[in-house]
Amino acid sequence: MIARVRARGIDATETLAEALDRPVSDQEGLAEYTVAAHWPGLDYYTPDDEQRTWLSTDWADHLDDPSWQHPYVASPQDDRRAIWHADVCLDLSDRTLTGLEWSEIAHRLARTAGIHTPGDENGCRWIAVQAQTGRLDLIANLIRPDETWTQQPHRLGQLLSDECRRIESDLGLITPRTGPDPAQAARFAARHIAGQDEPSAESVEAAAQLGQLLKRLADEHTGPLATVRGLVEHAAHRLDRLPHAYGPAAGHQLELIARRLHGLQLDLDVTAAALPTATRTPPPVARPPAVAAAGRGRLPR
Numbered sequence: 001m002i003a004r005v006r007a008r009g010i011d012a013t014e015t016l017a018e019a020l021d022r023p024v025s026d027q028e029g030l031a032e033y034t035v036a037a038h039w040p041g042l043d044y045y046t047p048d049d050e051q052r053t054w055l056s057t058d059w060a061d062h063l064d065d066p067s068w069q070h071p072y073v074a075s076p077q078d079d080r081r082a083i084w085h086a087d088v089c090l091d092l093s094d095r096t097l098t099g100l101e102w103s104e105i106a107h108r109l110a111r112t113a114g115i116h117t118p119g120d121e122n123g124c125r126w127i128a129v130q131a132q133t134g135r136l137d138l139i140a141n142l143i144r145p146d147e148t149w150t151q152q153p154h155r156l157g158q159l160l161s162d163e164c165r166r167i168e169s170d171l172g173l174i175t176p177r178t179g180p181d182p183a184q185a186a187r188f189a190a191r192h193i194a195g196q197d198e199p200s201a202e203s204v205e206a207a208a209q210l211g212q213l214l215k216r217l218a219d220e221h222t223g224p225l226a227t228v229r230g231l232v233e234h235a236a237h238r239l240d241r242l243p244h245a246y247g248p249a250a251g252h253q254l255e256l257i258a259r260r261l262h263g264l265q266l267d268l269d270v271t272a273a274a275l276p277t278a279t280r281t282p283p284p285v286a287r288p289p290a291v292a293a294a295g296r297g298r299l300p301r
Helices: 012-020 040-045 056-069 099-113 156-171 182-194 201-218 224-240 246-273 289-294
Strands: 002-005 035-038 083-089 125-129 135-141
Touching: 002 156, 002 246, 012 056, 012 083, 012 125, 012 135, 035 099, 040 125, 056 083, 056 125, 056 135, 083 099, 083 156, 099 125, 099 135, 099 156, 156 246, 201 224, 201 246, 224 246
Parallel strands: none
Antiparallel strands: 002 083, 035 125, 083 135, 125 135
16 A cells, blocks of 8 residues: 655645546536545534435535635645645555445544544544545645644655555555565576576676676665665655645655665665576696696706
């Protein structure tokens, strides 16, 4: 499960359309299972005697309303981009989740993101949309009913990623691979063993040289990939601390890139390990006794 935090926006209609993967329509009602979870205050807007299904435009308007109702509330960065959006995607090999499981994931991520605090009667409006296969979108308006701005934690991308790891463990989902693939290592090893019948000296020499090159590329201390990864991680850290809407989102993307670079280093190590580590050396040539004696003293008469 991979979490992604988007840049904040000003229009819930566009954000909801992206979550639905289709335009928002005043002719389409969203099924109950499509909105997997929502803020508790929504119950005041849907009394028990109202049986109609909310249209997708109704949901967008509901999320946009606080921006119109409280026109003077601004973010700590002094902007009005109140629509917050994040999504999580399952691994392609994950099982199909139930509606209750999607709801649990939504509430856990909403608490982690700071848009839902149990017992807070003035919490911001948010919904979780499960309209695309293996994907859940969280959309919130960060303007609260008490005319304040929702405070979200620092390093939000990392916190969401950590919560995703816990959710994967609790629900038996697949964790994204950041290390070498054991199956890939087995394939490389099998190929190496199969080619050991009668390898030529030239092929052994070439493979050994390539193995050394791959090791240098993947070296954690002096390799160029480690250097690039360090620069990416440093940039992610700096972006995460910038007081702008695009900072944390871009920082989170760089953290994912750094993770993929680390996985690439590990894969190169696996590849190098399957190659010969030393070239073949010819057997030593025995010197004639007279030559050997000459190294110690005079030749015998």
